[in-house]
Amino acid sequence: MNPKVKDNQPALPPPESGVTVRMYNPGFGDCFLLAFRAEDGSPRYMLIDCGVHHQYHNGEDRQERMKRIAADIAAATGKHLHIVAVTHEHTDHLYGFKYAREIFDDIQIDDLWLAWTENGADPVTKQLKQLYGRSVAALNHAIARISPMNRALAAKLQGVLDFEMPSAELKGEETAELKYLRGKCPHKLQDSDDYRHPGEVLAIPGVKGVKVYVFGPPRNIGLIKKMNEKTELYPELAALDELEAFTMALMDISEEDKRFAQSRPFARFFEITREQAGSNHPFSGFFRQYYGFKKDTGHGPEWRRIDADWLAPAEQLALKINSYTNNTSLVIAIEITTARPHKVLLFAADAQAGNWLSWPELEFPGEGPEGKSITGAELLQRTVFYKVGHHGSHNATLKSKGLEMMSNIGLVAMIPVDEKWAKEAQGWEHPAKNLLDCLEKKTGRRIIRTDEIPLGNKPPAKPNEADADDWRSFTERLDWDRSAAGAGQSLWIQYTV
Numbered sequence: 001m002n003p004k005v006k007d008n009q010p011a012l013p014p015p016e017s018g019v020t021v022r023m024y025n026p027g028f029g030d031c032f033l034l035a036f037r038a039e040d041g042s043p044r045y046m047l048i049d050c051g052v053h054h055q056y057h058n059g060e061d062r063q064e065r066m067k068r069i070a071a072d073i074a075a076a077t078g079k080h081l082h083i084v085a086v087t088h089e090h091t092d093h094l095y096g097f098k099y100a101r102e103i104f105d106d107i108q109i110d111d112l113w114l115a116w117t118e119n120g121a122d123p124v125t126k127q128l129k130q131l132y133g134r135s136v137a138a139l140n141h142a143i144a145r146i147s148p149m150n151r152a153l154a155a156k157l158q159g160v161l162d163f164e165m166p167s168a169e170l171k172g173e174e175t176a177e178l179k180y181l182r183g184k185c186p187h188k189l190q191d192s193d194d195y196r197h198p199g200e201v202l203a204i205p206g207v208k209g210v211k212v213y214v215f216g217p218p219r220n221i222g223l224i225k226k227m228n229e230k231t232e233l234y235p236e237l238a239a240l241d242e243l244e245a246f247t248m249a250l251m252d253i254s255e256e257d258k259r260f261a262q263s264r265p266f267a268r269f270f271e272i273t274r275e276q277a278g279s280n281h282p283f284s285g286f287f288r289q290y291y292g293f294k295k296d297t298g299h300g301p302e303w304r305r306i307d308a309d310w311l312a313p314a315e316q317l318a319l320k321i322n323s324y325t326n327n328t329s330l331v332i333a334i335e336i337t338t339a340r341p342h343k344v345l346l347f348a349a350d351a352q353a354g355n356w357l358s359w360p361e362l363e364f365p366g367e368g369p370e371g372k373s374i375t376g377a378e379l380l381q382r383t384v385f386y387k388v389g390h391h392g393s394h395n396a397t398l399k400s401k402g403l404e405m406m407s408n409i410g411l412v413a414m415i416p417v418d419e420k421w422a423k424e425a426q427g428w429e430h431p432a433k434n435l436l437d438c439l440e441k442k443t444g445r446r447i448i449r450t451d452e453i454p455l456g457n458k459p460p461a462k463p464n465e466a467d468a469d470d471w472r473s474f475t476e477r478l479d480w481d482r483s484a485a486g487a488g489q490s491l492w493i494q495y496t497v
C-alpha cells in the first residue's frame, strides 16, 4: 500500500490562496480534483466528475487506469473529498465510480452536487424525461424497422445510442454509479434545494474568498433541446422541428398533434400508403410495375423504392438523444475574490449551445461590488481558466456568447481529450480544428491537454510568438505526474490559479 495513503496525510497541498486544479488523464473522460485552503489552513477538496469512455482503449486497461487515478485521488486528499460534483450521466464523466468502486469505498465524501435535472421529483425534469424517453423509444422503433433492410445502418444507430450512455440511462433509470454516490454521501438529496440550480451562489465549507456560481443547466426545455445555435430557425411551437416530426411519425402519434397535420406537405386526401401501393389501390399496378413489389413475378426493380429512406434522420435523432444529456450538464464558475482583479474558473462540462446561451443573462443579486448584482457576462469577462466544453467538440463552446466574452489576456484552457483515439476509433474531431485555432489565439497557446502531458521534468516548450516572462509564469504554475514511463502514461497535470 502507498505509505502516503496509510497515514492519511494529503499529498496534494492546497495553494496559499486560489485553487489548484489537477486534471486527471483517464484517456477520454473528465476527472478534476480541486484543492482549496480553508481559513484554518486545512485543505478542502472538490472532485468534478470521474469518468472514462466505456469504449476507450489505449494500451493500458481502462479499469486499471481508473484504479490508479482513484488511488491517486485517495492519496492526494488523505481519503477525504469535501464535495463531489457529477455534471451529467455519461460514462466518460461517471465510470471511475464503477471501475474503481472499491477505492472510492474507502474515501469519505461529505457532499454531492447534482444539477436539478437529476431530481426525479422536479416537474421540469419529469417533462424532460418524457421527451427523452419518447425519443429513445422512437429510435429503437426506427432501428427495428431499418434492420431487415439495412443491417449496417441499424448497427450504426445502435452504436450511436451506446456512445456515451450507460444502459440504465437509456431505460430512463438512474445509473448505479449515481445511486452509489447518493448512498455514500451523508447529505441526502431530497428536496429541490438539495440540487443545484442556475443563479445559486455556493461556498466551499470553511474557505474564504471563493464563491461558486451555478450557471447551468437552464430551467428551460427549449434551451436544453437547443444543440446548435444556427439550426434554430423556426419560432418555438409554430412548427415542429424535423426531429420531433420524425419521432411522431415513427411512433404513430402524429395524429394526436395538430402541429403534425399542419406540417404535412399535402392534404391527407392525396396520400397512398405503402400497403395500398402494394395491393388494392387503383394505382397499385403502376407501383408494382416500377417499384418491384412482387419481384418474383418479374416486376420493376426494387431499388427505385424509397420507403425506408425516410428513416435516415434516425441517425440525427440518435445524436440528439445523446446531446440532450450533454445539455443537462451542471456548469459552475468559481470566483477567487482574494485576487485583484477577481479571477474566475469556468467548468463547462459537456454543455451545448442552449446551456451556454443562458449564462450571460444570469444575475446574481448582491454578489457584485458594493452589494450590487453581478451578471454571468461579467463573470465570463473575468474568466482566466476555461475547462473546455465537451472535449473540444465544435458545438460545445459558443463564440460571441462564450469564448469571445472571455477577454482576460491571462486566459488558460484545459482540454481532457485523446485526439488520436477520438479520430481513429470513433471518427470524431475532438478537439475541433476551428475551435483549437481560436483557443490558441485567445490563450497565447496556454492550452493544457491530457494527451500532451510533458514527459519527465521538461516543461512545455515556449511557442515562438509567446513572451518569455509570460510563458515562464505560466509554466511555473504547472505541475504534472513525472513518474510516467511513456507517452500517454501520465496520470495527471495541474495548474494553480
Ligand SMILES: [Zn+2]
Pocket (backbone or CB within 6 Å): 029, 030, 090, 092, 093, 350, 390, 391
Ligand atoms: Zn464528455
